[in-house]
Amino acid sequence: MSRPQLMAMVVGSMVGAGIFSLPRTFASATGPIGAVIAWAIAGTGMYMLARVFQVLAERKPHLDAGVFAYAKAGFGDYPGFLSAFGYWMGSCIGNVSYWVLIKSTLGIFFPVFGDGNTVVAILLASVSIWLFHILILRGVQQAAFINTVVTVAKIIPILVFIVLLVVGFRMDLFRANLYGTDLTGGILAQVRSTMLVTVFVFIGIEGASVYSRYARERSDVGVATITGFVGVTALMVLVTLLPYAVLPRADIAGMRQPSMAQVLESVVGPWGSVFVSAGLIISVLGAYLAWSLICAEVGFAAARSKDMPALFARENRNKVPVAALWATNIIVQLLVISTYWSNDAFALMLNLTSSVNLIPYALVAAYGFMIARRGETYELRPAERGRDIAIAAVALVYTLFMMWAGGVRYIVLSAVLYAPGTLLYLWARRERGEAVFRPTDWLILAVLVAGALAGLHGLVTGWIQL
Template sequence: MAGSEIHDKTDISGKLSLPILTAMVVGSMVGSGIFSLPRTFGLATGPFGAIIAWIIAGGGMYMLARVFQFLAQRKPELDAGVYAYAKAGFGDYPGFLSALGYWIGSCIGNVSYWVLIKSTLGAFFPVFGDGNTVVAILVASVGIWLFHFMILRGIQQAAFINTVVTIAKIVPILVFILIMFIAFRADMFSANFWGGVDMPEASLFQQVRATMLVTVFVFLGIEGASVYSRHARSRKDVGTATLIGFAAVLCLMVLVTLLPYAVLPRAEIAEMRQPSMAAVLEAVVGRWGAIFVSVGLLVSVLGAYLAWSLICAEVLSIAAKTDDMPRVFARENANGVPAAALWATNIVVQVFVITTYWSSDAFALMLNLTSVMALVPFLLVAGYGVLMVRQGDSYVGQPAEQRRDLIFAAIALAYTVFLIFAAGLEFLVLSAVLYGPGTLLYLWARREQGKPGLFGRMIDYVIFALAVLGCVLGIWWLATGYITI
């Protein structure tokens, strides 16, 4: 039944149209992050710092979106987006690390969705706690495998479901924004503007830096259309969908962040339970507000989980088809779904869901770690954008366009470097704990192809040595309690 409905929005080959691709971008980005913004920003900064943070994040991510746009148009042969660009620009092993980081980061992001779902239910059913109780983990595990078997029925069907969910989940967010506008108090917004009262002192730079990882998290999905570029009806639609989706979501993020400062003191917002959007609305309109937003969150997060499950499997499958991951992950079932990659994805998600039992703040940990794992892939995409534009192969007779795209790529590269600095050493080391052992998959793929040696270039040995060093340091810090989860 769903297959016949999506057929109307695709061409006769079953390719994804612009509305479907745009929905994939919006659906990927509007997940758990937007519902956590009031408290997350309230802990870090007031309205002024939030405005500066969104200018930096919005500007940087816009430049990154433009890089995805011109790469999609000028390098149509690179079908897998994030992973393919890294490999084309920097070689096999960096390309593999990009695919690995993007895949594992997406898996961890899926874990954060389940944690927030159970935390949301915990506000009404204490047995779920903050999303990491035994009951919460068992219920999440059931959900993981229900989605798994639904997706195995076909990508087109799942994409249609995601489109419907994307439309449905926007409504509670828009209602929240409308109510915040109605309840807007200029005096409250002014009192909070420079940081509010009863909050610790921090420099503007410290305030902005504290928000950077969450802004990365809420923008993950900006590359959703790029990942599905091989399913697109037109390559031009990939870039257009990315920019439309980005603009719409940025507007929502800014409003959801700033408007609560006009109805409640910052100190009160900072102490709220996640999802804080529900808590803010409850404080303004009563209990029904929490229920209304919570229902919207459940729809939103489940839809985002569906989209990201698709993206995870797609990235792993494409990497296997290009011999950068073991070939087993390239296997597809009768419905054209990369079944082996999907199984690997959900096994990883299941393992991380179990580990949340030992975490003191599982949602914050998964949010930050997801963001950090995305930084290497985004850095390599921006770097490849600079290299490609400077080479100028696809800009013959177009000097103005070449200068414009070089500016976009250079700013995007500077932004991703700043994000890595803002993340801090702790989370970079934790990411190495995953990158180091994950390299075994690369070595497995090389052995399948009969390639000599562990790596093809000396620089690859250097990168691997740094990953192993970070991995060992991360394990040591975890064991000694220097880093706590």
């Protein structure tokens, strides 16, 4: 894969469902001041995380499986497996959010699709899942080329949206919306309520790292990660802030998703909604393709490094990790069906995806901090060590802060997913006749099981609402 293709994996993974939902999501929580603070926190934290990925790509080039490889190298086999499983599961959940938003978008024009979780919506999503499955089976490189083309196509409606809102900018409206004074809670509470959303839209920052084994030049991985991050961040900040200058905050907050389509319709008329909706469908289908590739690659790489059962390492004649792809799409299919019983399927999948992915991200940041503190690999360019310690420390603090900001209920829901995943780890260890747990692993397992039991109790008692 060339540098532009790796960059397209980053942009294609990040620009998906989230960016089209930003106007309502932020307007429901805060005004422009709170939004700026939220993006400053998220942008700084995620930039530092992107820099950690860049540093590790350069200093640990043999760790070419991306996210979970760093957790395993730094903390052992079981934490490495949990990182791989959590990242895989979080990516599957994120893929479900794409189908929900596509069907919700179609629901604007065809009421039978409702908010994306009607029977008809679920049936159409199910057919689409398996059509993409067939496409990817034809080859990873072919799918990556399609992703590059789609990435370019889906940026166009976002740029048009930004330009038209700049033209329609009204300073009096922007000033009136500035502080979100009609909202309950102070500015910090408002900012906290947006945190998981900012994590969700940044997920995919590691897209080039996951596919590093395909890179023509290892150095392209870091460059693609930083360049893609900066470009997408600028788009997301503009999409968040500009609607405050064309509509009252309460009106934006009351819109259905995708709110970006509704905002543009209010500025230019009905064609604006159609235009953005078409762009959204292209965008989300492209993001789904990118994430299907990443999901299959993570399962394959984990099996290749003996962290997942050997079954996941099987490839077809086109070098596609076929067993990992089947497992991914079966999980996605089951989760799509489960959305029928959800009150707000898109919000649930968005927040849960963010929460599950934060654990692998935190382990990456911790590993970057660890090797910099030890001076490992810093025989070359030792002057960079202090800088890298600071970068990794900020990234680690940020990911831990995000877990707290997201709330306890999403942490325990994550445990409900992580704990049963341990069965795959047991399967993989038994295949090779290796000891399953070290003493510290038993402690991790006990925490996971306790969290899973708390999550199940919350679901039964109604403390956690789906």
